[in-house]
Amino acid sequence: MRRDSRLSRMLHVLIHMDRHYKRATSETISKMLGTNAVVVRRTMAGLRDFGYVRSEQGHGGGWELARGLDQITLLDIYEAIGKPPLFAIGPSVDQPECLVEQAVDAKLGDALKEAEALLLERFRTVTIADIAADFDRRMPEGRCNIHGDIHAEQSASG
Amino acid sequence: MRRDSRLSRMLHVLIHMDRHYKRATSETISKMLGTNAVVVRRTMAGLRDFGYVRSEQGHGGGWELARGLDQITLLDIYEAIGKPPLFAIGPSVDQPECLVEQAVDAKLGDALKEAEALLLERFRTVTIADIAADFDRRMPEGRCNIHGDIHAEQSASG
DNA sequence: CCAACTGTAACAAGATAGGTTACGTGTCTT
DNA sequence: AAGACACGTAACCTATCTTGTTACAGTTGG
Ligand code: FES
Ligand code: FES
Numbered sequence: 495m496r497r498d499s500r501l502s503r504m505l506h507v508l509i510h511m512d513r514h515y516k517r518a519t520s521e522t523i524s525k526m527l528g529t530n531a532v533v534v535r536r537t538m539a540g541l542r543d544f545g546y547v548r549s550e551q552g553h554g555g556g557w558e559l560a561r562g563l564d565q566i567t568l569l570d571i572y573e574a575i576g577k578p579p580l581f582a583i584g585p586s587v588d589q590p591e592c593l594v595e596q597a598v599d600a601k602l603g604d605a606l607k608e609a610e611a612l613l614l615e616r617f618r619t620v621t622i623a624d625i626a627a628d629f630d631r632r633m634p635e636g637r638c639n640i641h642g643d644i645h646a647e648q649s650a651s652g
Numbered sequence: 653m654r655r656d657s658r659l660s661r662m663l664h665v666l667i668h669m670d671r672h673y674k675r676a677t678s679e680t681i682s683k684m685l686g687t688n689a690v691v692v693r694r695t696m697a698g699l700r701d702f703g704y705v706r707s708e709q710g711h712g713g714g715w716e717l718a719r720g721l722d723q724i725t726l727l728d729i730y731e732a733i734g735k736p737p738l739f740a741i742g743p744s745v746d747q748p749e750c751l752v753e754q755a756v757d758a759k760l761g762d763a764l765k766e767a768e769a770l771l772l773e774r775f776r777t778v779t780i781a782d783i784a785a786d787f788d789r790r791m792p793e794g795r796c797n798i799h800g801d802i803h804a805e806q807s808a809s810g
Numbered sequence: 811c812c813a814a815c816t817g818t819a820a821c822a823a824g825a826t827a828g829g830t831t832a833c834g835t836g837t838c839t840t
Numbered sequence: 841a842a843g844a845c846a847c848g849t850a851a852c853c854t855a856t857c858t859t860g861t862t863a864c865a866g867t868t869g870g
Pocket of ligand 2: 592593594595668684685
């Protein structure tokens, strides 16, 4: 299975939007993420529907934050991208007839539910601002120089 | 992503082997699991390599338990099938240059590591005998009647 | 030898995240 | 009004991974 990277990507984008852009187009964001503008629109549509970002069409349009990063948790974003499955393992059938299999899946399910609860609890208590603060510690100057060209063209326009 | 069901399947098989079969062929097991004999050999090869089951070739051969279910934990089986990835979410790139992305992945990775540790700890402390005991509580008579035909043909030969 | 097994390689099928193309619609500038 | 710019979305392709299938080689017991 290929790992779903949408949560990671959205967090990445939101921090960049807060730190470096007033408004960013799907094209600009796609370059940051190393992907395609359509993928960006597709994924960020969920965030827009939940009110974390706004999108505007037409000339001069693009994406912008709709609230502060301290008002958005990891759980918010996880839900906004559609609550994709967290685990890569699980039972082979949903409603097994075999009682042995039922016992196996029940026990396995208990362990998975515990782990899921812990994970979602972490998601619930960590805001994107917390992650941004970690970034500030790694780069006190607050400058990202990896994609300088992208940043430059945005500084001019926004 | 399709969920890896090998752990669930192997637990299922091992309990049936302990409760109903002295020895079972891949063909018989594949019917229990609703799959193919080659898939059974492929998956159980790992369990054999780790010494949880024995296989014998040739006429009258098949699979049998190499130790008691109370001597095998879920973690043992998880490792024997090759420690497949537990999570379906993760970062998009392994070594991101962008410091923002590094901070995101670090925070996300912390949460995932915590959940993984909890899950593996549960796996470590639960034996297959524990699951079998749950099965006994669900079906006190100790009989499985779903695949009676399979059980019957095995009772005759083993 | 022959039948009944496992061992394994090679390939097909099914599912899903992600990438790409195409086109529609809205909005700002000129 | 025209045209450039940008989002919205459907449709399709690609990559990857688990699972299923076929084929065949090797092993064992009658
Ligand atoms: S995408 Fe983070 S510095 Fe360019
Ligand atoms: S597979 Fe469990 S009763 Fe047949």
